[in-house]
Ligand SMILES: Nc1ncnc2c1ncn2[C@@H]1O[C@H](COP(=O)(O)OP(=O)(O)O)[C@@H](O)[C@H]1O
């Protein structure tokens with residue numbers, strides 16, 4: 001059996017429902033002995049949270065978006081994610097680099113090769129062990145968002161943008177099938193939760209102990 005997954009990311013278009021399930025994943029993993037770091041992107045450190053505010057609310061071009069999220073990511077990795085993994089904690093991160101490929105790459109049309117170079121420089125080979133991709137039709141996600149909150153800069157994009165973002169996630173999933181698990185996020189909350197928990201349990205199970 002493969003080693004337990006320790007760096008777990010949650011991805012999907014805005015309103016797919018991923019944030020609704022992170023707490024349940026955290027509880028399930030803590031019950032079997034994992035020590036956790038729960039975090040998010042853009043954000044996760046004081047500096048990265050400040051960059052997040054700029055990113056979400058200021059107008060900028062796609063290259064600036066990409067540089068800002070990778071700048072925030074670098075600080076987050078160096079100061080937060082890598083130290084947590086080094087001390088044996090499992091990291092649950094609400095979005096990571098797949099979001100940059102999906103939003104800035106597929107959504108904005110920014111050069112994927114440049115994103116790949118930034119990914120190499122910033123991550124130095126670090127990749128999530130497991131990525132849960134909450135996949136749902138953009139019109140369902142839009143209806144969920146409308147019922148939940150006022151839109152930020154990206155959430156105000158039209159549905160064609162989210163179709164492209166969704167296709168961007170599909171491309172990333174196809175390129176890294178060992179890491180990605182697609183969750184059918186169009187189901188009821190209960191059915192999504194059951195799929196998510198079954199996936200996490202299967203992918204973090206190890207013979208003997210649950211966590212180091
Ligand atoms: N499977 C679901 N069915 C119906 N509503 C959902 C479902 N999942 C999430 N929601 C609702 O949709 C809204 C957006 O969910 P959220 O978890 O914040 O999405 P995300 O983090 O992916 O943007 C919330 O009001 C949430 O309660």
Ligand SMILES: Cc1cn([C@H]2C[C@H](O)[C@@H](COP(=O)(O)OP(=O)(O)O)O2)c(=O)[nH]c1=O
Nearest residue numbers: 014015041042069095096099100103154155
């Ligand atoms: C991490 C990341 C997020 N984003 C976008 C996606 C979201 O619209 C926004 C903030 O993400 P998030 O807080 O996860 O939004 P939500 O609560 O809707 O899930 O930032 C990018 O465009 N590129 C990135 O690299």
